Amino acid sequence: MRRSALTGGSEKGPRTGRYDGRFALVLIAPAFFFYTVFLILPLFGTVVIGFTDWTGISFSTLRFTGLENFIQMAGDEFFWGAFRNSFLFVACCLLLQVGVALLFAIILESGPRFAKWFRSIFFVPFVISLVVIGILFNFLLDPTLGIVDSLLRAIGLEGPKFGWLGTRTLNVFVVIAVHIWRNFGFTMFLLIAGLQAIPRELQESARLDGATSWQLTTRITVPLLREVLVVASVITSIDAMRVFDLVYTLTGGGPFHSSETVVTYIYQLGLGGARTQHGYATAIALVLVLVIIGMSVLQFTLARAGRGAVST
């Protein structure tokens, strides 16, 4: 596997090459322009607008309100609900999506029949638009006509009274399940790439020493996979934290905000419907940026601490 950009890739710039700096700047200028104007400037804007109650686009109406937005957040039950749902998303995906992906990656790499077919099938949902998937599952989970409830009725059971997507709390787990259904194949591919980078000799020699399959997997394969596992976990949790399309198409955040996640709530406050609470929505976005960065740093730090413990 290629080394991570954050650790290995960023050595001290070019070791060879030319010294014509002006030409290099010309080459870099276009990317620098788009990146600065349409990404860094909005990022800077997030920090500023989060402390205002700005609604229009005229700078004359820009008024700083200090911490008002953040005080409002503390008393906003929907804000807490959205964050609770998003964290639930992250926890479930870390446990189940990474877990299932790890299990399947190990099974498939051990060489069962049709391994390539299974691999390719598991990846299919990842290339399909989330909107298609969301609407498709709306049909499958429909309380009267959907296949899930039809099958349940066929064996004498009853689906939830208000539907899988209309019942509070349950609907969040249903959206999470669909998210995992769509993404585990991708996570599995990341882990397979990691497994293929492990030298065969290590496993061979352990096998000759009489290690069982279980020992091989838990004592050799998984520990050697930890770096890729960390990357996969970070990607999985960032994806889960900023989920939008599936929630929007499956439940729209409802009923009555019960399945709202952070990004759908930001959209709803700032750009959907009334489009008025720009400052408040941006303040929440600022919290989201900090949470995502914090989450990633935490996972990388825990992984490093863990590595120290293992190697001693």
Added chain:
Amino acid sequence: MVFRELSLPVRLLFYLFLIVAAVSILYPLTWMSYTSLKTNEEVMLSPFGLPTRVSFENIAEAWQTGNFTRLYANSLLIAIVSVVGIITISTTAAYGLARYHFNGNRALFLYFLVGMAVPTQALMVPSFKLMAILDSWAAALHLPVPLLNSPLAVILTYMSWSSLAIIFIRAYFMSIPPELEDAARVDGARELQILRHVMVPLAMPAIATMTIFYFVFFWNDFLWPLIYLHKHTLRTIPLGIMHFEGKYVSLWSLQVAALSLAAWPPIFIYVLFHRRIQRGLTEGALKF
């Protein structure tokens, strides 16, 4: 672990896992596909049965009512322009960062690295405001470039997500031995010629990976078209099928046909190029 050496019950259990997962993925997609080939009556009578005869009625009607020609044209325009644009500017920037010594090279690289940590969804409100401000400036100057309700807004936003491509392609450029470049230089090639005729062909694997990675993401993206494109003539495929659903709630068969129209082409392309697509998306993500 070697599969053949596992005990029979364990092997059977593993096969069961694999088959259950495969069916859970294939069944919804198959159901979608064959349902869109049924007639309305058949869908109502037995929503999950196989079609008794294949009918393209609903597919044709969904294409018409959903205006799929338009949707495909819009999606292709946005995805192709954005991908060509971002790959071009990222490749030149990556080359500049990988091969030239100048003050601030490292600082610029770190500056581009910031973009890797930013969740773009969090920027939606300021981005929208920025486009609105630029749009009002353009209108004041009588420039014929509207930014609100224009694909340009989406394309400009996408073209700012260059961090990953720059980091990925830069690392690849740095792994190419400098002798190749020097030889071209001795032969009298100019800087831009070296980039175009020597370095870009050599870096093609990395550029291809990034092209696939960005194309899939731009093609499937829903949030940014939703934010910027409010006219129905501008809708991309995800926006189109979202509104298709809203308009014909009672007609299942037609809606499922619309889903098929949106899902089949990507699945078909995946079947043809699955190895490249799998590698492109995986390698791109592992660079994180």
